Structures are given as C-alpha cells and as structure tokens.
Amino acid sequence: MASKRLILNFPAHLVDQPVTYQLIKKFDLRVNILRARITPREEGRLVVEVSGRKSNLEAGLRYLAESGLAVQPLAQEVNWRQERCIECSACVSICPTGALSVERSAMHVSFLSDKCIACELCVNACPYKAMEIVF
Amino acid sequence: MAKTIREINEKIQQGKAIVFDAEEIIELVKQKGHKTAAAEVDVVTTGTFAPMCSSGAYFNIGHSNPRIKLGGGRVTINEVPAYTGFAAVDLFLGATALPEDDPRNRIYPGRFAYGGAHVIEDLAAGKDVRLAAQAYGTDCYPRRRLDTWIRLEDMNEAVLFNMRNAYQNYNVAVNLSNRVIHTYMGVLQPRMKNATYCSAGQLSPLLNDPYYRTIGMGSAIFLGGGTGYVVGSGTQHNPTALRGENGVPRMGAGTLCVMGDLKKMSSRWLRGASFTGYGTTLAVGIGVPIPILNEEILRFTAVADADLVAQVVDYSDSYPNCIPGSLGEVSYAELKSGSITVNGKKVKTAGLSSYVRAKEIATTLKEWIQSGSFLLTEPCVPLPSVDSGMQFRPLRERPVEHQAAAIGLQV
Numbered sequence: 001m002a003s004k005r006l007i008l009n010f011p012a013h014l015v016d017q018p019v020t021y022q023l024i025k026k027f028d029l030r031v032n033i034l035r036a037r038i039t040p041r042e043e044g045r046l047v048v049e050v051s052g053r054k055s056n057l058e059a060g061l062r063y064l065a066e067s068g069l070a071v072q073p074l075a076q077e078v079n080w081r082q083e084r085c086i087e088c089s090a091c092v093s094i095c096p097t098g099a100l101s102v103e104r105s106a107m108h109v110s111f112l113s114d115k116c117i118a119c120e121l122c123v124n125a126c127p128y129k130a131m132e133i134v135f
Numbered sequence: 136m137a138k139t140i141r142e143i144n145e146k147i148q149q150g151k152a153i154v155f156d157a158e159e160i161i162e163l164v165k166q167k168g169h170k171t172a173a174a175e176v177d178v179v180t181t182g183t184f185a186p187m188c189s190s191g192a193y194f195n196i197g198h199s200n201p202r203i204k205l206g207g208g209r210v211t212i213n214e215v216p217a218y219t220g221f222a223a224v225d226l227f228l229g230a231t232a233l234p235e236d237d238p239r240n241r242i243y244p245g246r247f248a249y250g251g252a253h254v255i256e257d258l259a260a261g262k263d264v265r266l267a268a269q270a271y272g273t274d275c276y277p278r279r280r281l282d283t284w285i286r287l288e289d290m291n292e293a294v295l296f297n298m299r300n301a302y303q304n305y306n307v308a309v310n311l312s313n314r315v316i317h318t319y320m321g322v323l324q325p326r327m328k329n330a331t332y333c334s335a336g337q338l339s340p341l342l343n344d345p346y347y348r349t350i351g352m353g354s355a356i357f358l359g360g361g362t363g364y365v366v367g368s369g370t371q372h373n374p375t376a377l378r379g380e381n382g383v384p385r386m387g388a389g390t391l392c393v394m395g396d397l398k399k400m401s402s403r404w405l406r407g408a409s410f411t412g413y414g415t416t417l418a419v420g421i422g423v424p425i426p427i428l429n430e431e432i433l434r435f436t437a438v439a440d441a442d443l444v445a446q447v448v449d450y451s452d453s454y455p456n457c458i459p460g461s462l463g464e465v466s467y468a469e470l471k472s473g474s475i476t477v478n479g480k481k482v483k484t485a486g487l488s489s490y491v492r493a494k495e496i497a498t499t500l501k502e503w504i505q506s507g508s509f510l511l512t513e514p515c516v517p518l519p520s521v522d523s524g525m526q527f528r529p530l531r532e533r534p535v536e537h538q539a540a541a542i543g544l545q546v
Contacts, residue, residue, distance in 0.1 A: 086184060086406065086418065086489045086491075086492055087489050087490075087491040087492065088185070088486050088487050088488060088489040088492075089485055089486040089489075089490075090321055090331065090485045090486065090487050091485070092473075092485055093329045093330075093331075093473075093483040093484055093485035094322065094324075094329065094485065102473070104471060104472060104473060106490075106491065106494070107471065107486075107489075107490035107491050108491055109491075124322060124411040125321060125322055125411075125485075127186065127321075127408035127409055127410055127416075127418075127487075128406055128407075128408055128409075128418070129248075129409065
C-alpha cells in the first residue's frame, strides 16, 4: 500500500472536474481530503492523501498530471525557517497534527514535515515569520 | 557570610567568580542546601527573551547640508513614523509604530508585518533603512525635505531605550467566547481551546529577585546582545501585587526601564514580532546578574517553575472590560507541560517567551562574568519595593465636555 500527500491546484476552467471521483472509481485509490478550498469560477486547491496499490497510485498520478492540474508533493509546502525561529513554542498548541512539537525539558521546538497537512495555522501564530507556506 | 559587590567584582577580575544560572542553582541547592550554596556561589544569572512592547530607540542622525529641523516635522523610517518632538536631528522610534495605511493591515484581521520593531531589528542587523523627512523650514534650518538611506553605524547616537521590559510575571490568556480573538498574547481559540503564557519562569530576572534587593538604577545587564543598564522601574511597576509565601508575585508585578548602546547589540536579541490582528512589538533579550550577597538572596534564586504561579485571564471579555479576578491559578511547571486544567477542562498551552533563548542568555552572561569581561555594578537607587506602597492604577476618566476646554482655552 503506497501513499502520497499532494496539493492539487485547480485552474479556473477545471474547478468543476470531479477529479477525486475518478481517482477513487477509475484507479481504485483511497482519497482522504485533508483540506479543501474551492470557490466557483475561481481557482481551487485540495490537499489530499492518496493511497492504494503502487501501480494504481502511479497511474492515478499520471492521470492528474495529464488532466491539467498543478500537482505538488505536500512535504515541500511548509517551510520552517530555523534562522528566524526563536523556539518560543507559540505554534505548538495550534498545530493540529503535532508536526510542530516541543521537547518538554529544555523546550526545544522541532518540525516534522511528514506530519504537516499545510493547514497554515502556524503561519499566523508565529510572530517571527518562521513558518512559511511555499506555494 | 555576607559578600559585597566589590568583593565579587574582585573575584570576577581574577577569573575566580563562581557563577551559576538560575536553572543550575536549583539543582545545586537540592544537593548542598541554601547555606552552602550561598557561601559558594557569587553570582546567579537570569535571562528572558520575549515580546516587550514598550520598547524603542532614540537616534541622532547627524546634520544634513544645508541643515534640516526634523523636530516638529514628519519623519518615517522605512515608512514607519518616528517621533520628532526633539531637537533638529534627534528622533525616537517606538516598537509598535506602524506605517500609515499599510495595505497588509487593512483586511481583517491584519498582518502587521512591519513596524517600528522591525526597523530596530533591521538597524541592529546592519541594514540600510530609508529615512524620509518633511520639515517646515526655519532660517537656521532651511531645508524642507530629506530622503536618504542610513544605517546604524552612520548615526552619532543610537540608544535602545525601553520604558517597560522584563515584566515580573504575567497572565495566562484564554478566550471564553465563541469566536477566535487576536491579542498580544497571540491568537486565542474559542471556548478556551488554547492558553498562552509569557514568562521565562525560573530563569526570569525579576522572579529570581522578587523584592528587587539587588537590582536598581545603574545595574549592568545583558541587553539585546550587548551591555545595558537598568534606568529604574518601568511603567506599570506594581510592587504591591499579590505575592505567594515565597515572596514571588502571583501575577504581573514589577517592571524595568532599561537602556543601552544599540550599536553594540545584535539582531539575534532584538527581533521584530508581528501579532496577527494585533500589531507589532519587539522581542528583547535581557539577562540580569544577581550577586549572591547573602543566603536570603540565594534562596530567592533557587525558585523553580513548580513554585511560580500565574493567573488565567479571559481575554475575550474580562481583560478588555477591566473585570478583575482570574479563572484560576496555574504553575509554570504545569504551563510548560503543554496542558493545564482550568475549571475542570484540559487546555493546551503555548509559550510566547522562549525558554531556550532565555537559557542561552543566562549562559552567555555567565560566560561573560566567568571570563572577567563583565563586572557587576552597585545600583545607585533601588527600585520601589513593597514598602513604597506603589500601586498600578487604572485611568480615572474625566470626559471633556466643552469645546473651548477641549482646545485649551479657558472657559
């Protein structure tokens, strides 16, 4: 069972294409929508986790690429700029997945990009602009 | 065995001073007891690195040719307005000053990405900033416009002057309402879903000398990466706040006014901070060395997070409407564990003060003292303490009624 987290950017003319339906029905993939922002007639964005057999997943990814969506792997989306971070831990309580965590004796803050779902809550929570969403 | 600052400084100059930071001293006291620790230890260093809003700097930028009178005119630095109510080329810039009509602040909740604090950070980092001025012109200062790049080293004076820093304890903020609120304690989720606190706890300067026995006007400190001095108590200094049995205030109490040469400071310890939906502020690194003059002073420095408490305050209604009281009291050990319990409900916590950086400051100050490059100073005027009866009062509002009175005319 292979799994990939992706950001799907829908240009305006493709916003009403039932892409997730195709992934599920045609490619037998499990699609978990982590986050969605779709507004009619404008661009849309889905953050999804797609899982299934490796061959199906690869076929599904090819379909997405060919359909005209911009597909980006999720891990690259949130950048922790360590040189700006002061390790105050303000972001930690706001992170829904524990991607941002603090080690509770010396209070060092760390970021595990694998757990990140790009919800962007940390971006506003960080006063030092240490969390960056890279589009 | 009482020591004096002079004796301690002699030891420092010989490279023989015994220095512990305020976290290490806790362990030492556990092992050896207060009496032995007080005899052995010369200095305990403290530290804190957190947003401190009442911060700013004054500058003398040097005279242009022909001369310009900035005093009474309008000046912006990187579009942030600076205060010009001083002499020709003297300016004051506050941390929370914002560019007029910044588009990033126009749409709710407002990003407040750049303000006075960020200018101070940029200057401390050695960057060029744009100084634009309009003056009304006089015979002796005929010039009316100035638009120049300038950096810290170009200026005659650049002095960090913070009228309120190093708060002795503070609130724990929660939000009891049904909507997200944006405050200086961060973004607070509805129905008490998160709590924020802002203190270095057991490393915090004034929590380690709760009655201000060793800190006063003239005390040399670590400030912004360089050496600074305590000017006196800061604004809202409230020595008579409620204290615990250990003498430590259980809520915000004392404050410090500090200053130092900005040219010798570092942007690592002076950081512009943007609080979404609130504004900008300056995160300042401060470290205060506490001379161990007697056993009682040592006893105060051995205070630990579990012995330090703060009040949980609702920032959606109680705080804005000055409703006194708190939702409960929690210790800094509980706050740092990541979760506290308020009225039976578990609430996730987040800090705004960096404990990691506070430890780095206390360690750095310790190294400065051990290497003989930092001497302690005798405070020349003590901070007002409990016996002063000093109390932090609210504004007694006296609404202005007559137009004439409003513009200063006699009625």
